Amino acid sequence: MITEDTIAAIATSPGEAAIAVVRMSGVGAIAIADQVFRGSILPSKARDRSVLFGDIVDEYGNPIDEVLLIVMRAPRSVTGEDVVEISCHGGLVAPQRILRRLLEKGCRLAEPGEFTKRAFLNGKIDLTQAEAVCEIVRARNEKAFDLAISQIKGKLSQRIDSIERAIIDCLAPIEAEIDFPEDEIDGVDLETTRERLARVRCEVQELVDAYERSRYIRQGVNVAIVGRTNVGKSSLFNRLVGRERVIVSSEPGTTRDVVEATVNLNGLSLNLFDTAGLCEASSSVDREAVRRSIECLEQCDIALAVLDASEGMHMEDYQVLEKARGKRHIVVANKIDLAPNATIGGCESVLKVSALTGVGISDLKDALVKVAHSTGLSDLEFLINERHVRFLKEACENLKTAMDGISTGVPIDFIASDIRMSLEQLHQITGREFTEEVLEEIFRRFCIGK
Numbered sequence: 001m002i003t004e005d006t007i008a009a010i011a012t013s014p015g016e017a018a019i020a021v022v023r024m025s026g027v028g029a030i031a032i033a034d035q036v037f038r039g040s041i042l043p044s045k046a047r048d049r050s051v052l053f054g055d056i057v058d059e060y061g062n063p064i065d066e067v068l069l070i071v072m073r074a075p076r077s078v079t080g081e082d083v084v085e086i087s088c089h090g091g092l093v094a095p096q097r098i099l100r101r102l103l104e105k106g107c108r109l110a111e112p113g114e115f116t117k118r119a120f121l122n123g124k125i126d127l128t129q130a131e132a133v134c135e136i137v138r139a140r141n142e143k144a145f146d147l148a149i150s151q152i153k154g155k156l157s158q159r160i161d162s163i164e165r166a167i168i169d170c171l172a173p174i175e176a177e178i179d180f181p182e183d184e185i186d187g188v189d190l191e192t193t194r195e196r197l198a199r200v201r202c203e204v205q206e207l208v209d210a211y212e213r214s215r216y217i218r219q220g221v222n223v224a225i226v227g228r229t230n231v232g233k234s235s236l237f238n239r240l241v242g243r244e245r246v247i248v249s250s251e252p253g254t255t256r257d258v259v260e261a262t263v264n265l266n267g268l269s270l271n272l273f274d275t276a277g278l279c280e281a282s283s284s285v286d287r288e289a290v291r292r293s294i295e296c297l298e299q300c301d302i303a304l305a306v307l308d309a310s311e312g313m314h315m316e317d318y319q320v321l322e323k324a325r326g327k328r329h330i331v332v333a334n335k336i337d338l339a340p341n342a343t344i345g346g347c348e349s350v351l352k353v354s355a356l357t358g359v360g361i362s363d364l365k366d367a368l369v370k371v372a373h374s375t376g377l378s379d380l381e382f383l384i385n386e387r388h389v390r391f392l393k394e395a396c397e398n399l400k401t402a403m404d405g406i407s408t409g410v411p412i413d414f415i416a417s418d419i420r421m422s423l424e425q426l427h428q429i430t431g432r433e434f435t436e437e438v439l440e441e442i443f444r445r446f447c448i449g450k
């Protein structure tokens with residue numbers, strides 16, 4: 001699907017970067033490059049993928065900027081069309097002036113994600129790989145970036161393809177029996193088919209289950225720092241964040257609202273939430289603060305239950321621990337600088353730290369990463385998004401209906417229809433079947449130039 005028009009955009013953020021890239025794609029890209037580039041050789045005469053040095057010039061032949069220009073001819077390009085990439089000086093002026101010059105010569109400004117969309121429509125990538133481009137740009141941590149790279153290399157596509165082949169193997173003999181009932185074809189062993197469908201459904205369910213873990217990677221793992229008043233939650237929060245993010249005071253009840261900050265540890269994003277002390281509240285403001293703390297605890301992925309090593313266990317500490325035990329949690333004894341030999345009885349393994357001096361903070365960070373990985377993050381090979389999981393759940397339901405139909409003896413054409421529908425749902429994920437609405441849903445999230 002080579003389009004007739006030529007698009008152009010600044011492919012990298014100009015800003016204060018030393019180098020910016022302006023990209024053209026389409027049937028007229030190389031011809032336009034011939035009109036605006038001055039060097040030792042015309043782009044149209046250059047070998048494919050060779051790098052040319054010269055100037056982009058204005059309508060009077062005056063240099064706009066010194067550039068490196070690369071010609072990539074169809075179909076051996078990122079979009080499957082003729083592509084010209086111009087590396088120019090960064091900043092705000094040079095790339096914008098070059099872009100305006102290309103628009104003057106007949107280009108139009110690319111829509112968000114249009115380069116990637118053309119790559120998909122021209123068969124260079126599938127939809128999961130197209131989405132990985134956006135994941136790379138939006139990655140908040142190294143783990144998200146690595147998984148997006150894995151996805152753009154086709155890891156998710158390969159997994160979906162494998163599942164589709166297994167479904168086709170189940171469907172083919174049923175379709176043959178429906179289409180050629182009078183031919184001498186061995187009858188379908190429906191019980192064996194049901195067992196094979198059950199195995200396939202388990203594989204699809206594994207991808208559904210990977211959605212929540214993908215959320216942890218993409219958005220970060222939520223960690224609630226909880227405890228009674230004045231145990232040093234805010235000091236610990238500041239120490240983990242690496243700066244004075246919240247006010248710290250010896251006066252109990254300083255924190256009245258939930259305060260959030262994100263830190264990256266070992267390639268993972270952890271969203272830390274400093275909460276108000278969990279205690280008996282005497283005022284309406286304090287009651288609301290406690291309510292918000294409990295709500296934060298209930299919604300978090302990991303609870304950091306903080307105790308005061310210098311004071312020993314209070315009744316309120318036991319109440320905090322009881323609330324935290326319903327979650328993945330770490331028990332932290334803070335203020336160990338005031339009580340180096342303190343023992344904390346009546347609770348499980350305790351990490352001893354000092355938010356004031358930094359003692360034990362490194363061990364606490366390691367423990368947070370370890371607990372975060374216990375959610376199954378290390379098993380992920382790609383990122384499952386909301387669009388994927390919607391079709392995966394529907395495919396799961398169709399496979400279950402087919403299996404139930406075999407068990408209850410419904411006609412095989414109904415069973416075949418359910419299996420076919422599960423296959424169609426998986427096709428929607430990779431883009432073997434798609435609608436304009438699906439494409440719009442995906443590419444509207446992209447930035448211009450991708």
